[in-house]
Amino acid sequence: MTARSTVPVVAITGPLGVGKTSLVNALLRTPGARIGVVVNDFGAVNIDAGLVVGQIDEAASISGGCICCLDDTRGLDDALERLTDARLALDVVLVEASGAADPAVLSRLIRFSSAPRARWGGLVEVVDAAWFGRTTEAQRLGDARYRTASLVVANKTDRTPDADRVLRALGDVAPRAVVVQAVRGAIDPTVLFDVAERAASDELDFSGLTEPEHVHHHAEAVTRELHAPVSADTLVDLLDIPVPGVARIKGIVDVRIGNASRPYVVHVVTGTVHVEPLGTGTAARALVAIGYGFDAEVVRARFESVAVDGPSSPAGVRRLRRLLRLSR
Numbered sequence: 001m002t003a004r005s006t007v008p009v010v011a012i013t014g015p016l017g018v019g020k021t022s023l024v025n026a027l028l029r030t031p032g033a034r035i036g037v038v039v040n041d042f043g044a045v046n047i048d049a050g051l052v053v054g055q056i057d058e059a060a061s062i063s064g065g066c067i068c069c070l071d072d073t074r075g076l077d078d079a080l081e082r083l084t085d086a087r088l089a090l091d092v093v094l095v096e097a098s099g100a101a102d103p104a105v106l107s108r109l110i111r112f113s114s115a116p117r118a119r120w121g122g123l124v125e126v127v128d129a130a131w132f133g134r135t136t137e138a139q140r141l142g143d144a145r146y147r148t149a150s151l152v153v154a155n156k157t158d159r160t161p162d163a164d165r166v167l168r169a170l171g172d173v174a175p176r177a178v179v180v181q182a183v184r185g186a187i188d189p190t191v192l193f194d195v196a197e198r199a200a201s202d203e204l205d206f207s208g209l210t211e212p213e214h215v216h217h218h219a220e221a222v223t224r225e226l227h228a229p230v231s232a233d234t235l236v237d238l239l240d241i242p243v244p245g246v247a248r249i250k251g252i253v254d255v256r257i258g259n260a261s262r263p264y265v266v267h268v269v270t271g272t273v274h275v276e277p278l279g280t281g282t283a284a285r286a287l288v289a290i291g292y293g294f295d296a297e298v299v300r301a302r303f304e305s306v307a308v309d310g311p312s313s314p315a316g317v318r319r320l321r322r323l324l325r326l327s328r
């Protein structure tokens with residue numbers, strides 16, 4: 001089988017909330033490109049799949065756990081087999097991992113996938129440039145995840161005064177990778193397509209696949225499906241008051257405002273709250289919390305307090321509008 005009769009499959013990894021979905025959405029807006037996406041989210045409801053919008057040609061969703069921890073890899077194999085079918089004529093398939101995924105395990109799953117037309121297209125590691133700028137050199141150099149990357153996207157450069165220094169430091173820890181900067185995942189798509197082409201012709205480098213020190217920390221998730229609009233008051237309380245150990249909250253919620261309700265996307269990433277109106281689509285309404293070693297009962301109780309169809313007070317609506325303003 002020649003390279004032309006295969007489709008590159010690119011893994012998109014990075015810690016919780018760094019901007020992987022934003023990158024996928026930015027790439028999906030590339031005019032003329034036919035892109036398939038496999039979205040793996042950690043919660044029982046795949047929030048990210050609901051947020052992947054734009055000119056999506058083909059999508060598959062794997063939820064219920066981190067892709068690299070699932071006992072059965074058939075979900076990924078089946079998705080890749082379907083998306084690499086010649087009739088779809090896709091240029092590339094992106095696999096957006098959950099923030100808890102181990103890049104080494106994910107790249108192994110793709111490289112050794114049973115899908116006959118799937119070929120390895122490289123690993124894109126997304127980094128929060130503001131966070132990276134604050135880490136020590138020892139921490140950065142000790143992080144094996146950069147070593148296997150073909151492309152490193154230093155995202156959120158709007159949140160650091162010194163993007164150039166971050167790019168240089170990333171070049172040191174990811175010597176094999178192309179390093180680019182981005183805001184909201186907006187990169188030059190040709191960089192991604194070049195990387196995907198080159199990965200196919202590269203000699204396989206297994207160094208990052210067998211890292212002895214590569215310990216996978218298992219994240220936990222609590223999901224609460226929402227079947228009715230919620231009050232702005234309890235929603236903003238949830239977003240504003242942190243729960244120890246919860247690194248990430250994301251959700252798609254309808255908020256009751258007067259007699260109507262409006263849909264919003266909410267994010268909390270290490271204390272930063274982001275709220276925006278939901279675009280088009282019929283994404284499932286749910287809240288998901290992800291983290292390490294948190295008290296699941298506390299999170300469930302917090303989610304239950306939100307999942308009540310109650311009115312929003314004028315103060316609650318004002319607090320929600322303030323978050324919307326700050327998120328612009």
Ligand SMILES: Nc1nc2c(ncn2[C@@H]2O[C@H](COP(=O)(O)OP(=O)(O)OP(=O)(O)O)[C@@H](O)[C@H]2O)c(=O)[nH]1
Pocket residue numbers: 014015016017018019020021022023048097098099100155156157158159182183184185248250267269273274
């Ligand atoms: N300021 C700023 N915020 C960003 C940028 N990119 C993404 N965000 C915000 O960061 C939050 C997380 O973005 P996502 O794209 O969902 O991140 P993710 O890596 O897919 O998240 P997980 O799948 O949960 O790991 C959202 O609130 C985004 O609006 C950026 O370049 N600058």
